[in-house]
Amino acid sequence: MKRKVKSWLKEGKWIFFLPSITGVSIFILLPLADVIKRSFYTAVTGEFTGIDNYVELFQNQAFLLAVKNTLRFTGFCLPILLGLSFAVSIMLSRLKQVQLFKSVYLFPLAVPTATVVLIWKMFFLKQGIINSLLNQWGMNAVDFMGTKAAFWVLVFSYVWKNLGYTVILWLSGILSISDSLLEAARVDGANERQYIMRILLPNLKPTLYTITVLSFLNSFKVFREAYLVAGSYPHESMYLLQHLFNNWFTNLEFDKMAAGSVCIAIVLFLGIVLLQYLWDKKE
Amino acid sequence: MGKALRNILLGFLACIIILPIIMVIFASLKSNYELARSLAPILSDTGGMIHWYIFPGYPTIQHFRKLLLETPQFFIVFWNSVKIVFFILAGQLVIAMPAAWGFARMKSRAARLLFMLYIILMLMPFQVTMLSSYLVLNKMHIINTHLAVILPAVFSTFPVFLIYRGFTNIPISIIEAAKVDGAGEFRIFIKIGIPMASSGIISAFVLGFLEYWNLVEQPLAFLKEKRLWPLSLYLPEIDLAQAGMAFAASVVTLLPAVFVFIMGQDYLEKGIIASAIKE
Known part of the structure; x- marks a missing residue:
């Protein structure tokens, strides 16, 4: 063992990640450890309270609302994004000139959040462009930002921003399936639906897992748009966990915040391990 | 159909x-x-x-003239953004690139586990450690300076993950050959690793630019004074009463991102695909 360590040290490859590990320890691991510690202590006096913070957390109405909204948001936007982008990439995979389409679909990735917010306001305000059109067509105006419609504006914004990213991922998966499989299916007289259901989808399972993880991660980022459009207290249908954490942070409610952080970290960790397990099993 | x-x-x-x-x-x-x-x-x-x-x-073009010639605050925040993005990416170049090389070259169990930890950390949302990061940065007396935004981002593990992909694709025979010729690990890294993985490295920086040009959460939590804010926080402050300015400022903010997007389009795609290949 000792010799192993010695040769390991002598080889010197570890020097390459020493700076990174030092920084990661200070700026990520240390805060993470601190959060875990704090979740068992009171915010102001710093007394040990056991699991009191957690108990309080799960009785907190704001927390429950934010969890519900965040789950609901992911529950709607993931299937919509995944389904739409899959359909688009199947259509694109048949085209010869895909580059222009790919560029256009990816473009929202380059649009700064602040610009997106301005666009949102123009379109979705009570007197905005969409309502103006609805009015002209003789329909009633919708108060997008002040009612439950706010939630759907958020979903739309997420899909708009991430469609291109996801299409690229699907396309790389679809194009990696060998042409001979496609040929074989055609020779056997498979129709479009059979081809998609029997050949494409089963072969794209690994791609599906990665896309799910990445889309899930990107779904945290809608907070930027939501916050910049509607501030700390938006309509309650789009009050997300990120809003709540931001407000706890501003109000110095560190005990609940720490307990909440630990819960989220655990859920994420389990989710990743589960996905990793499913991945390995399928391959 | x-x-x-x-x-x-x-x-x-x-x-x-x-x-x-x-x-x-x-x-x-x-x-x-x-x-x-x-x-x-x-x-x-x-x-x-x-x-x-x-x-x-x-x-x-009156709004652009007014914005660019008569609005000094805009210049301040514009340069804040440029400064923050530049130093984050430069820092990542020095920190993340060697780390990615280390992970690509080390096959021990400990290195594997550490890399797994990096992936998990990469997936943690900012809000989880927001509070404690604040306290750590406060202890270092850098809250309310640009360093508070720059330093933690430099040590983000996402670029390590992306660049790592490029390094693992280098055929081991080439590295072995260089070793036989007497090249040390550092020399191999500089002379072979970086050039051969350049597209992966560039893609990490294109994705990084688009991400950091858009920072909202971190400056909001760590910068108290508005004169330190980046564009992404300043822009929404211009209300619709000054619509012309708001639109012009949006376009000016959009331009660098679009420039990077167009220049780096191929790399961007490669980066996106690399971000998806499972470990």
């Missing part, structure tokens, strides 16, 4: 995606009078609806 129908669908979708951006660009060329008239229902709440024409009636 018919070919024509498919093309129409794809084209229609492309229009929906691109239309809002085109509208912002044209809106930045509209005169104050025109904007005030179209936006009157929003600004004065008189009850009507806005009448929006995509094309400006009398195109003018």
Whole structure:
């Protein structure tokens, strides 16, 4: 063992990640450890309270609302994004000139959040462009930002921003399936639906897992748009966990915040391990 | 599905995606009078609806002139953004790139586990450690300075993950050959690793630029003074009463991102695909 360590040290490859590990320890691991510690202590006096913070957390109405909204948001936007982008990439995979389409679909990735917010306001305000059109067509105006419609504006914004990213991922998966499989299916007289259901989808399972993880991660980022459009207290249908954490942070409610952080970290960790397990099993 | 129908669908979708951006660009060329008239229902709440024409009636660059020549605050925040992004990416170059090399070259169990930890950390949302990061940065006396935003981002594990992909694709035989010729690990890294993985490295930086040009959460939590804010926080502060300025500022913010997007398009795609390949 000792010799192993010695040769390991002598080889010197570890020097390459020493700076990174030092920084990661200070700026990520240390805060993470601190959060875990704090979740068992009171915010102001710093007394040990056991699991009191957690108990309080799960009785907190704001927390429950934010969890519900965040789950609901992911529950709607993931299937919509995944389904739409899959359909688009199947259509694109048949085209010869895909580059222009790919560029256009990816473009929202380059649009700064602040610009997106301005666009949102123009379109979705009570007197905005969409309502103006609805009015002209003789329909009633919708108060997008002040009612439950706010939630759907958020979903739309997420899909708009991430469609291109996801299409690229699907396309790389679809194009990696060998042409001979496609040929074989055609020779056997498979129709479009059979081809998609029997050949494409089963072969794209690994791609599906990665896309799910990445889309899930990107779904945290809608907070930027939501916050910049509607501030700390938006309509309650789009009050997300990120809003709540931001407000706890501003109000110095560190005990609940720490307990909440630990819960989220655990859920994420389990989710990743589960996905990793499913991945390995399928391959 | 018919070919024509498919093309129409794809084209229609492309229009929906691109239309809002085109509208912002044209809106930045509209005169104050025109904007005030179209936006009157929003600004004065008189009850009507806005009448929006995509094309400006009398195109003018007055807002750009005002923004670029007569609004010193805009310059301050613009340079704040440039500074923050530049130092984050430069720092990542020095920190993340060697780390990725280390992970690509070390096959021990400990290194594997550490890399797994990096992946998990990469997936943690900012809010989880926001509070404790604040306390750590406060202890270091860098809260309310740009360092508070720059330093933690430099040690983000996401670029390590992306660049690592590029390094693992280098055939081991090439590295072995260099070793036989007597090249040390550092020399191999500089002379072989970096050039051969350059597309992966560039893609990490293209994705990084688009991400950090857009920072919202970190500056909001760690910078108290507005003069330190980046563009992404300053822009929403311009209200619609100054619509011309808001649109012009949006376009100016958009330009560097679009420039990087167009220049790095191929790398961007590679980076996206690399981000997906499972460990």
